[in-house]
Amino acid sequence: MAECAPYDVLIVGGGPAGQAAALRLHGAGLKIGVVDEQPRPGGQILRQPPATFVAADWMEERSYRPLKRQLGRFEAAPDVEWLGGSSVLGIEPGSAPGVHGLTVATPEGATGIRTRRLLVATGCYDMPLPLAGWTLPGLFTTGGLQAFVKSQGFVPGQRIVLVGTHPLQLLVARQVLQAGGRVERVVFVQPRSALLRPFLRRAGGGLVGGNALLAAARAWRDLGAAGTKVAFGLKPVRVAGEQHVSGLVLARSDGTEEHLECDAVGLCFGFLPQSDLPRMAGLAMERQGRLRAFSARHDEWMESDVAGIFVAGETTGVAGADAACVKGALAGLGMLHSLGRISEPSARKEAAPLRRRLARLLAFADLLDRVADPSGCYPEVDDQTILCRCEDVTYGSVRAALGTCGSANAVKLLTRCGMGPCQGRNCEFSLLRLMHGPSRCEDAGFTVRFPVRPVPIGDLTG
Amino acid sequence: MDRFDALIIGGGLLGCATAFHLASIGASVLLVEQGELNSGASGQNAGSLHFQMERRFLENGDALADQAAAIVALNRSAIEEWRTLEALLGCDLHVSMRGGLMVAETPEELLLLERKAALEARYGLDARIVDGAEARALCPSLSTTVIAASYLPEEGHADPRAVTPAFARAAAARGAILRPRTSLVGVEREAKGFTVELDSAEGREKIRAGSLLLAAGACTGNLAALVNVHLPVYPVALLMSATERTGREIAQLIQHVGHRLSMKRAHAGNILIGGGWPSRLASAAGGGFDLSRRATVIADSLVQNLRLAVRTVPLVRELNLIRSWTGVTAITADQLPLAGAVPQVPGLFVAAGGSAFTLGPTLARLLAGAMGGRPDDRLAFLSPARFNHLNSFMG
Numbered sequence: 071m072a073e074c075a076p077y078d079v080l081i082v083g084g085g086p087a088g089q090a091a092a093l094r095l096h097g098a099g100l101k102i103g104v105v106d107e108q109p110r111p112g113g114q115i116l117r118q119p120p121a122t123f124v125a126a127d128w129m130e131e132r133s134y135r136p137l138k139r140q141l142g143r144f145e146a147a148p149d150v151e152w153l154g155g156s157s158v159l160g161i162e163p164g165s166a167p168g169v170h171g172l173t174v175a176t177p178e179g180a181t182g183i184r185t186r187r188l189l190v191a192t193g194c195y196d197m198p199l200p201l202a203g204w205t206l207p208g209l210f211t212t213g214g215l216q217a218f219v220k221s222q223g224f225v226p227g228q229r230i231v232l233v234g235t236h237p238l239q240l241l242v243a244r245q246v247l248q249a250g251g252r253v254e255r256v257v258f259v260q261p262r263s264a265l266l267r268p269f270l271r272r273a274g275g276g277l278v279g280g281n282a283l284l285a286a287a288r289a290w291r292d293l294g295a296a297g298t299k300v301a302f303g304l305k306p307v308r309v310a311g312e313q314h315v316s317g318l319v320l321a322r323s324d325g326t327e328e329h330l331e332c333d334a335v336g337l338c339f340g341f342l343p344q345s346d347l348p349r350m351a352g353l354a355m356e357r358q359g360r361l362r363a364f365s366a367r368h369d370e371w372m373e374s375d376v377a378g379i380f381v382a383g384e385t386t387g388v389a390g391a392d393a394a395c396v397k398g399a400l401a402g403l404g405m406l407h408s409l410g411r412i413s414e415p416s417a418r419k420e421a422a423p424l425r426r427r428l429a430r431l432l433a434f435a436d437l438l439d440r441v442a443d444p445s446g447c448y449p450e451v452d453d454q455t456i457l458c459r460c461e462d463v464t465y466g467s468v469r470a471a472l473g474t475c476g477s478a479n480a481v482k483l484l485t486r487c488g489m490g491p492c493q494g495r496n497c498e499f500s501l502l503r504l505m506h507g508p509s510r511c512e513d514a515g516f517t518v519r520f521p522v523r524p525v526p527i528g529d530l531t532g
Numbered sequence: 533m534d535r536f537d538a539l540i541i542g543g544g545l546l547g548c549a550t551a552f553h554l555a556s557i558g559a560s561v562l563l564v565e566q567g568e569l570n571s572g573a574s575g576q577n578a579g580s581l582h583f584q585m586e587r588r589f590l591e592n593g594d595a596l597a598d599q600a601a602a603i604v605a606l607n608r609s610a611i612e613e614w615r616t617l618e619a620l621l622g623c624d625l626h627v628s629m630r631g632g633l634m635v636a637e638t639p640e641e642l643l644l645l646e647r648k649a650a651l652e653a654r655y656g657l658d659a660r661i662v663d664g665a666e667a668r669a670l671c672p673s674l675s676t677t678v679i680a681a682s683y684l685p686e687e688g689h690a691d692p693r694a695v696t697p698a699f700a701r702a703a704a705a706r707g708a709i710l711r712p713r714t715s716l717v718g719v720e721r722e723a724k725g726f727t728v729e730l731d732s733a734e735g736r737e738k739i740r741a742g743s744l745l746l747a748a749g750a751c752t753g754n755l756a757a758l759v760n761v762h763l764p765v766y767p768v769a770l771l772m773s774a775t776e777r778t779g780r781e782i783a784q785l786i787q788h789v790g791h792r793l794s795m796k797r798a799h800a801g802n803i804l805i806g807g808g809w810p811s812r813l814a815s816a817a818g819g820g821f822d823l824s825r826r827a828t829v830i831a832d833s834l835v836q837n838l839r840l841a842v843r844t845v846p847l848v849r850e851l852n853l854i855r856s857w858t859g860v861t862a863i864t865a866d867q868l869p870l871a872g873a874v875p876q877v878p879g880l881f882v883a884a885g886g887s888a889f890t891l892g893p894t895l896a897r898l899l900a901g902a903m904g905g906r907p908d909d910r911l912a913f914l915s916p917a918r919f920n921h922l923n924s925f926m927g
Contacts, residue, residue: 162831173831182831461800474697476713480568483575483693486800491776491854517857520829524776524852531839531849 076169077103079405080185082158082347085113086137086391087191087383087398089144094402096147098411103151103183105158105174107523113193114213115391116141116220133285137391159521161188161351163376170378173521180529187378187405190351190366191398192344194384197361198496199337200465201449202308205456208315212242212338225251227334231318233257233306234338236442237265237286242336243298244289253298254332257320259447262302268441282390282434304328306449309335339444341388342499348374348381350518358387359436360443363499364515370425371404371417372397380405389435396428448503457504458497460490468504478502478515488516491524536562536709538903539728539741541716541755542748543567544574545692546883548699548710549896550745550903555706557904562739563703564714564730570696572749576859577889578772578804579689580785580794581614581627583607584634584659584682585648586887587789588808589867597651600867602913603887604655609910610894611686617893621698625690626799632687632785633667634659635678635844641790642680648789649682659684671784673845687785689796692889699893719744719758725879743903745881750823750862752870752884759877762922764865765884769811769827769858771834775851777801786845793840795848803848805841809833811858827858861886865919871895872902872915876927882916 079095081088084106095102104111116137144150155177162171164184172183196211203209212232218224225246231254232239243253258265269283293300303323310317310329318335320328345364349355354375358365365388366374366381373380382401383394400421407417451457453466463485475481478488478501487501488494494501494516502513538554540547543565551563565571584607589600611629618625636642642661649659659682667681668674674681700710711732718729725742744759746752750767782797793807810833814825834856842849862884864870869885883899898908 160829160831162828171831474569474700474712476568477571480571483570484697486693489855491852493855517826519855519857520834521853521856524854526849527775527838527842527851527853528849530835530853531842 075101077101077183077185078409079103079187079189080105080172080183081189081191083113083191083193083383083385084108084111084144084152084154085191085193085383085394086115086140087193087394087401088113088189089140090395090398091189091191091382091402091405092150093140093143093147094399095406096149098406100149100409100411101151102149103153103185105153105156107155107157109155111144111152111154112141114217133281137395140395157523157525158347159523159525161347163351163379175521175523175525175529179532180525187380187409189380189382189401189405190347190385191381191383191394191401192347192385194341194343194388195495196337197340197342197444197499199339199444199448200451200455200457200500201306202452202455203311203315204309205459206309206311206315207313208311208334209309210334210336212239212336213341215334215336216242216245219245219249219251223249225249227332228252229254229332230334230336231255231257231330231332232336232338233259233304233318233320235259235444235447236338236340237438239336239338240286240289240293240300242338244292247292247296247298253293255330256293256298256300257304257306258300258302259305259444260302265302265441268437305447306337308449339447340442341384343385343388345385346493346495346518346522348385349515350520350522351376351379353379353381359439360445361499363388370421371407372401373404373408378408388439389432390438393428393431393435396424396431400424400428457500458485458487458490460492460496461486463487463497465504468501472505478505478513479517481505482516493519493522533727533738533740534562535740535742536560537742538562538745539564539726539739539743540745540747542746542752543569543696543700543710543712544572544747544749544888545570545696545699545892546574546888546896546899547745547747548696548703549893550747550883550900551708551710552699552703552706553897553900554903555703555708557900559904561703561708562741563708563710564716565710565712566715566751568712569700569710570693573859573861574696574749574889574892575692576772576857577692577861578794578796578806579692579798579889580796581610581629581688581690581890582632582785582787582794583611583657583687583890584632584684584787585652587634587787587792590644590648590789592867596867601651601655603868604652604657606891606894606910608655608657610891613894613897614690617695621702623694623698625694625698627688627690628799629686629688630783631670631683631685632787633671633674633681633683634787634789635667635674635681636789637677637679638790639679644789645680645682657684671782671786673780673782673847674786675844675846677843682789689785689798691799695889716755716758721759721877743879743881745883745899745903747883749884750860752862752882754823756882759880761874761876761880761926762919763870763874763882763884763916764919764922765862765870766864767813767821767823767860768863769813769860770806771809771811771829771837771856771858772804772806773834773838773856774854775803775805775848776854778803778851780847782845788840788844791840792837793844795841795845802854803851805837805848807837807840809837813860823860827860829856829858861888869895869914870916871899872907872911872917874916875920876923
């Protein structure tokens with residue numbers, strides 16, 4: 071593996087947080103690199119089509135405009151080196167205030183990278199929701215659906231049903247419509263009042279996040295105009311189909327079932343921070359939000375408990391793109407300060423308005439988290455349902471293992487749950503929920519192992 | 533206060549298998565494990581059943597190699613043990629005994645193979661030296677750089693995830709009590725046995741035991757302090773890696789006589805790669821190692837290990853690496869396992885010190901006999917008595 075000269079700052083993640091940090095750092099004469107798995111910057115929220123591909127009216131929705139402006143500035147910054155199409159495989163923290171090491175799979179093979187300051191801003195991903203039939207082709211997370219639509223203008227189904235607790239599915243449904251797809255129905259598991267009341271109660275106070283709410287309201291209106299029904303109070307029971315999704319079975323509150331015919335289902339029950347790199351690096355983690363998801367702990371400058379490693383964006387708790395930008399800017403400022411490029415009083419002065427804005431954004435995020443809380447909405451799963459898709463481990467075999475196993479790692483060893491290529495990203499959350507109920511347990515989850523992403527052995531051996 | 537004939541410390545393969553054998557002869561047994569059953573080296577190792585002499589025994593000069601060769605006799609017993617283990621425990625342990633090839637790529641390595649074969653023959657083990665062509669006829673995935681190999685048809689692999697839990701279930705079915713998440717915190721010696729204090733989420737508790745077995749892997753040396761003896765058991769952190777599942781056939785256990793390499797295609801189809809490359813143990817603030825924190829991968833170890841794997845079995849190059857992991861095992865001052873009674877403390881037994889997947893079921897059977905009053909000569913050379921000089925002022 072080749073190694074190049076150390077970076078002053080290496081940022082993992084080219085989404086809103088990583089961009090904001092880079093934009094705060096650039097111009098200070100630092101060697102800055104940004105690593106991202108996608109070939110082009112933007113993160114999941116502004117996932118760009120390939121450079122050779124023109125997607126008409128890409129991300130036209132008004133609420134994306136500030137993010138698109140930031141993306142434009144980021145792409146124009148001359149002193150920020152873009153390392154796209156590359157996956158960080160592992161982090162080896164150096165001794166403070168030393169140099170941290172990363173192993174990165176680039177399109178040219180694996181390479182070692184060293185950096186004085188590291189920012190992990192790797193975003194979040196859709197919470198996987200096991201239910202009967204969830205491994206059938208045609209079953210997506212809404213994030214997965216959205217990635218198709220955003221990057222390729224492609225709709226992977228003729229008749230799509232979205233179901234979940236998160237209002238984001240309204241926006242995704244409209245994006246599907248705009249891309250020429252047909253959305254049969256958008257189903258909220260919670261009753262209409264549970265979705266709307268908390269927002270209405272707060273609306274009088276000049277709510278931050280109003281843009282997001284307006285976007286959702288506009289999407290709802292457009293869905294209505296296009297004939298897509300938005301339903302409430304229906305719980306998913308199972309996905310129907312033999313070789314492919316052919317329908318979704320929903321339960322009404324009176325216990326009766328409704329069968330919806332469709333060829334694609336999108337699930338939208340919330341988001342989990344990408345926590346594998348911080349956990350591998352040994353950063354202190356905490357459980358955040360109503361999902362009690364692993365997120366990286368940090369101080370007021372977004373520095374983790376390992377000196378020189380900073381965290382920002384959804385990695386530190388899912389709070390939306392606007393909050394991610396502010397956290398990224400704070401992390402940029404924090405790294406500038408820790409590299410001695412800005413005095414503490416100046417940094418504090420600059421940070422003060424950012425922190426005030428962040429507090430308001432986090433209050434809105436908390437409201438959204440409450441509204442979208444899936445606790446109590448989870449489908450019942452029988453013993454035949456797959457929990458770990460990589461290794462085909464069923465709920466039945468995991469339930470049997472829980473008789474003797476007291477930790478996620480012990481279940482992994484006994485059942486192979488989490489032993490596959492995804493390293494548990496698709497099953498760990500559901501396993502912990504099964505083991506400890508929806509909340510409040512101290513289980514540290516699976517030990518995260520190198521490499522965080524599968525890598526051809528030939529790439530490592532040269 | 534509850535009283536047991538035997539208290540076993542450590543819920544790994546040695547502990548659970550000894551509990552099974554003791555319970556089978558009617559002893560009352562309590563086993564405690566500070567973490568989860570099978571969470572240490574017994575579950576983290578890569579499952580090799582290696583009955584040829586390990587190359588590590590050949591690395592450090594003739595004197596140590598000659599001494600270690602005595603283990604070959606035990607390896608022969610282990611072959612029979614593994615042949616019958618699934619029937620004994622009544623479950624599928626994914627035992628595969630389809631042969632093992634220890635390969636050589638240079639004339640010097642071939643000489644080493646021949647020396648090893650001579651030592652093994654002294655103890656009745658007949659590994660056959662085959663040339664490169666015959667080695668590749670046995671295992672077509674082997675590289676053309678292989679010029680010779682020593683072949684033992686009984687070698688192979690089994691599933692470390694399955695073996696210890698199977699012994700644990702069988703022990704429990706015969707009346708042994710197994711308590712994970714329970715630590716040993718104090719030992720008082722008495723005229724006939726011990727009073728020990730245990731700690732768990734339910735609080736502290738004292739029980740009495742006629743005999744006490746320390747089978748706690750890398751922690752064994754520290755636990756020995758509770759009975760005021762030295763047991764020269766040192767932690768070592770090793771590295772193992774798994775590829776994605778593959779349909780490509782590798783029937784045998786593959787090892788290298790000149791380099792640290794072992795590979796096999798495990799039951800699920802992943803190729804497991806290891807062979808003794810070091811990982812980094814966590815160090816404790818006041819000095820020493822912190823065994824409560826996980827060991828970390830040394831990047832250079834990983835690259836070297838994978839390069840050897842690619843060189844020996846080239847198809848590995850195209851496969852995805854999905855996981856590298858570290859496991860902490862133990863070695864003793866003279867590389868041979870420790871198994872038997874500790875002379876300075878009547879009623880105290882120990883079983884630790886490496887090679888304990890391949891030899892674990894056999895050591896446990898013999899040790900249970902010794903704890904039940906029927907010592908076996910085959911364990912004599914592993915007796916802790918060989919380190920009596922360390923305990924002249926202890927006990």
